[in-house]
Amino acid sequence: MQKPYADLSGKHALVTGAxxxxxxxxxxQLHHQGAELVIAARRLERLEELASxxxxxxxxxxxxxxxxxxxxxxxxxxFDIVVANAxxxxxxxxxxxxxxxxxxxxxxxNVKGLLSTIRATLPAMIAKxxxxxxxIGSVAGRQVYPGGNVYCAxxxxxxxxxxxxxxxxxxxxxxxxxxxxxxxETEFSLVRFxxxxxxxxxVYEGLQALQPDDVADAVLWAVTRPAHVNxxxxxxxxxxxxxxxxxxxx
Ligand code: NDP
Ligand code: 8X3
Numbered sequence: 001m002q003k004p005y006a007d008l009s010g011k012h013a014l015v016t017g018a019x020x021x022x023x024x025x026x027x028x029q030l031h032h033q034g035a036e037l038v039i040a041a042r043r044l045e046r047l048e049e050l051a052s053x054x055x056x057x058x059x060x061x062x063x064x065x066x067x068x069x070x071x072x073x074x075x076x077x078x079f080d081i082v083v084a085n086a087x088x089x090x091x092x093x094x095x096x097x098x099x100x101x102x103x104x105x106x107x108x109x110n111v112k113g114l115l116s117t118i119r120a121t122l123p124a125m126i127a128k129x130x131x132x133x134x135x136i137g138s139v140a141g142r143q144v145y146p147g148g149n150v151y152c153a154x155x156x157x158x159x160x161x162x163x164x165x166x167x168x169x170x171x172x173x174x175x176x177x178x179x180x181x182x183x184x185e186t187e188f189s190l191v192r193f194x195x196x197x198x199x200x201x202x203v204y205e206g207l208q209a210l211q212p213d214d215v216a217d218a219v220l221w222a223v224t225r226p227a228h229v230n231x232x233x234x235x236x237x238x239x240x241x242x243x244x245x246x247x248x249x250x
Pocket of ligand 2: 137138139182183188
C-alpha cells in the first residue's frame with residue numbers, strides 16, 4: 001500500500017542486509033514508494049525470492065566483510081539512497097569468556113562492512129551533491145548491557161561514524177541519518193544464539209517488540225523530508241522497553 005510519503009520514483013536505492021528482517025522491510029517500503037532497488041546480502045536465494053515480489057529489484061550476492069567485492073559491486077553505481085543495514089550479533093558472553101571469532105564477525109560486519117559500503121557509495125553522492133546515507137545503528141550504540149560488550153562496541157562505532165560523516169561529508173548536500181532501534185523481532189536473536197530457537201524466542205516473549213516495518217517506516221520518513229531537512233538521529237523503542245536492560249514483560 002502506498003504511504004503518505006513523497007514519491008521516490010526515479011531514485012536509485014541500495015539496501016544491504018535485505019535478505020531478512022529490517023533490511024527486507026526497508027527494501028519493501030522503498031519499493032512501494034517507487035524507488036529502484038539493489039538488494040544486497042549473502043543469501044542470494046532469499047534475495048531472489050524478495051526480488052520476485054518487488055518487480056525490478058536487483059538482487060546482489062555480497063558479503064560486506066569483503067572490501068574489494070563491495071567496491072567492485074557498488075563503486076561504479078550512483079545511488080540516491082543507501083541504507084547500510086547489514087549486521088549481526090554473536091553471543092552474549094562476558095569479555096573474559098568471549099570468542100575472538102564472534103568478535104571478528106561483529107566488528108568485520110557491523111563496523112568494517114558498514115565502512116566499506118560507505119566508502120564505495122558516498123563519493124558518487126558527493127559528486128552529484130545529493131543523496132541519503134542511512135545507517136542502521138542500535139540503542140546498543142548508546143548504552144551497554146550485560147554480555148553486549150563487543151556488539152555494543154560495534155554499534156557505538158556506528159554512532160561515531162555517523163557523527164564523523166556529518167563533519168567529513170558536510171557541505172555536499174548529502175544527508176546523513178542514523179536509525180537506532182531497541183528490540184525488533186527479526187532473525188537477529190536466532191543468529192546471535194546460533195540457531196537456538198527457544199533462546200531466540202525468549203528475547204521477544206511477553207513484550208510487544210518493534211516490528212521490521214516500524215523501523216522501515218522511520219527510514220522512509222527520514223528520506224522523504226524536503227531537501228533542506230536532514231533527520232539526524234532516530235531512536236525507536238518498543239513502548240515496553242525503557243532501556244537496554246529494563247523491559248516490561250507480561
Ligand atoms: P536479521 O538477522 O534478520 O538480518 C540481518 C541481515 O544482515 C540479513 O539480511 C543478513 O543477510 C545481513 N548480513 C549479515 N552479515 C552480512 C554480511 N557479512 N554481508 C552482507 N549481509 C550480511 O537481523 P535484523 O534485521 O534485526 O538486523 C539488521 C540490522 O539491524 C543489524 O545491523 C542489526 O544490528 C540492527 N539492529 C537490530 C535490532 C534487533 O533487535 N533486531 C535492534 C537494533 C539494531 P545474509 O545472512 O543473507 O548475508
Ligand atoms: C540489537 C538489539 O538491544 O538486543 O541491536 O542489542 S539489542
